[in-house]
Amino acid sequence: xxxxxVTPYFAPAWAYGGPPRVVFELSRELVKLGHxxxxxTTDTCDSRQRLEDGHELLDGVEVYxxxxxxxxxxxxxxAFLPLGMRSFFQRAPHYDVIHMHMFRTTLNVxxxxxxxxxxxxxxxxxxxxxxxxxxxxxxKKLFDLAAGDRILRDARALVxxxxxxxxxxxxxxxxxxxxxxxxxxxxxxPYQNLPLRGAFAKSFGLDGKRLVTYLGxxxxxxxxxxxxxxxxxxxxxxxxxxxxxxxxxxxxxDRLTKLSDRLLISNRVVFTDFLPPSLKLQLLIDSxxxxxxxxxxxxxxxxxxxxxxxxxxxxxxxxxxxxxxxEADAAFTVPPGDPVLLREAxxxxxxxxxxxxxxxxxxxxxVTERLNWSRVVRAFERTYQAAxxxxxxx
Numbered sequence: 001x002x003x004x005x006v007t008p009y010f011a012p013a014w015a016y017g018g019p020p021r022v023v024f025e026l027s028r029e030l031v032k033l034g035h036x037x038x039x040x041t042t043d044t045c046d047s048r049q050r051l052e053d054g055h056e057l058l059d060g061v062e063v064y065x066x067x068x069x070x071x072x073x074x075x076x077x078x079a080f081l082p083l084g085m086r087s088f089f090q091r092a093p094h095y096d097v098i099h100m101h102m103f104r105t106t107l108n109v110x111x112x113x114x115x116x117x118x119x120x121x122x123x124x125x126x127x128x129x130x131x132x133x134x135x136x137x138x139x140k141k142l143f144d145l146a147a148g149d150r151i152l153r154d155a156r157a158l159v160x161x162x163x164x165x166x167x168x169x170x171x172x173x174x175x176x177x178x179x180x181x182x183x184x185x186x187x188x189x190p191y192q193n194l195p196l197r198g199a200f201a202k203s204f205g206l207d208g209k210r211l212v213t214y215l216g217x218x219x220x221x222x223x224x225x226x227x228x229x230x231x232x233x234x235x236x237x238x239x240x241x242x243x244x245x246x247x248x249x250x251x252x253x254d255r256l257t258k259l260s261d262r263l264l265i266s267n268r269v270v271f272t273d274f275l276p277p278s279l280k281l282q283l284l285i286d287s288x289x290x291x292x293x294x295x296x297x298x299x300x301x302x303x304x305x306x307x308x309x310x311x312x313x314x315x316x317x318x319x320x321x322x323x324x325x326x327e328a329d330a331a332f333t334v335p336p337g338d339p340v341l342l343r344e345a346x347x348x349x350x351x352x353x354x355x356x357x358x359x360x361x362x363x364x365x366x367v368t369e370r371l372n373w374s375r376v377v378r379a380f381e382r383t384y385q386a387a388x389x390x391x392x393x394x
Contacts, residue, residue: 001384002094003030004120005039006111007101008080010063015046015248015274017217018301019127022184023101024061029185029377031060038062038095040107042082044074046274047248064088076251077136080105089114097384098122103129103151104143112151121387123180124151125159128298130168133221149173156387159380162320165298180383183324184299185376186367190281191308200282204270209242212346213287215280215302216294218271219250223293223316225259229339232263234346241268241350246283248274284309289349294319295336303331304371307363312356314345324370330363 009016011024027037043053043065053067066082073079089110098115100108103126115122132140140148152158152172157180160166169179201207212231216222224245231243243265245256253271260266275283284290290306291314300321303313307330315322317333325331332345349356369375 001096001381001388002036003038003384004092004095004098004111005037005101006098006107007039007041008074008078008105008107009044010039010041010065011058013045013051014277016044018184018299019101021301022127024058025185025187025373026377026380027061028059029373030381033377033381035381036062038064040064040066040088040111042066042068042074042080042107044068044071044080047075078104080107082107085110092118094118095120096388097156099380099384100124100151100155102127104140104148108151109147112147112154115154121156121390122154123157123159123383123387124155125161126165126168126298127161128165128168130165130172131296156390157383159383161299162323164296164318164320164323168298180379182376182379182383183320183371184301185373186301186304186308186371187373188308188368190277191305194285194309195282197285200279200286203279203282204244204272206242206244206270206286208240210238210240210288210350211242211244211283211286212350213244213246213283213290213306214292215275215283215290216247216292216300217250218245218247218252218256220252221294221297222252223295223336224252224256226337226339226342227291227293228256228259228263228265228269230342230346231269232265233339233343234350235265235268237347238350241288243269244272244283244287245269246272246275246280281309284311287311288352289314289346291342291346292316292319292321293334293336293342297321304363304367307331307360308367310360310364312349312352312360313363314342314349324366325363328362328366330359330366332359 007023009020013020043050045051053065066084068074069081260269292303295316297319303321314332316336322333326333334341334345
């Protein structure tokens with residue numbers, strides 16, 4: 001098949017979290033199966049850097065990067081305004097299927113128009129971006145009225161990462177029969193030969209400390225206030241702990257630093273900002289426990305990466321990763337927004353006993369058997385084929 005992936009960010013824009021990595025790995029796996037894959041994206045990289053716009057071949061994937069009108073707007077407001085978008089779709093060749101990633105983007109608006117004009121079917125993966133929460137709620141509502149509702153209705157299939165996200169689609173009026181439940185895949189190759197412990201702790205002056213780690217963007221959706229409250233109480237039991245909060249600031253770091261000051265734990269909390277993949281791996285290796293307290297997160301890759309590094313994890317019960325890990329009894333799961341129960345889970349996770357080790361073992365089996373890309377890419381392949389074979393939307 002000839003497949004077009006439409007995404008506002010793409011490798012190596014790792015600061016944007018899981019979606020650019022997932023789209024890259026999915027595209028690469030599709031190429032391995034013999035499909036032709038083209039990606040149209042923007043030049044954003046992170047809060048300060050752009051990538052070179054233009055065309056490149058990346059692991060067999062044709063990538064077209066369009067220059068954003070403003071990289072600041074892209075990062076701060078998630079307003080991706082790529083120049084040359086209309087020209088790209090005017091000269092686009094025939095595709096068997098389009099896969100749109102994220103939801104409220106101008107790229108998706110242009111791809112939707114192209115789909116209607118050319119008769120090319122498309123599927124959509126919202127990656128958790130469907131609910132009107134957090135910032136710009138009015139703008140999101142206006143987008144949905146102008147284009148978003150139509151984009152959802154005309155999709156041949158909508159991909160949900162978990163039951164959490166499937167419920168989001170259904171709340172938007174989408175029939176369950178049009179929703180495909182496909183978890184993210186994980187490339188396990190970086191975890192086959194793990195580096196020795198100690199490099200991260202040494203580079204950040206944390207030798208002798210036991211690290212409790214959060215990895216992800218710093219925003220109000222991630223449950224970080226409750227994490228700081230819970231961690232404060234845990235330090236009263238374990239005086240050798242340090243909380244590492246690693247990830248790009250999404251406008252919430254200042255609040256968290258002030259909260260850590262008020263809780264008198266600022267000397268035990270380290271904010272690292274965004275970490276490149278190699279340093280992120282070193283952090284996971286040096287961690288005693290990894291915490292992912294984000295409520296209603298559609299998936300969440302970090303807990304699975306931690307398990308591949310042999311680390312126990314604590315996750316929010318109503319997240320996508322929480323769904324899978326609870327089914328496998330592979331994590332300590334807690335209800336969202338409860339720092340008392342989160343504290344108890346942290347204490348259990350730090351126990352390092354046979355129960356914890358067995359949880360980690362089950363988690364590694366879950367990742368290698370259920371989330372491996374060879375399995376996940378076949379699910380996407382079937383979804384694409386079914387979309388291409390279906391009748392056109394009315």
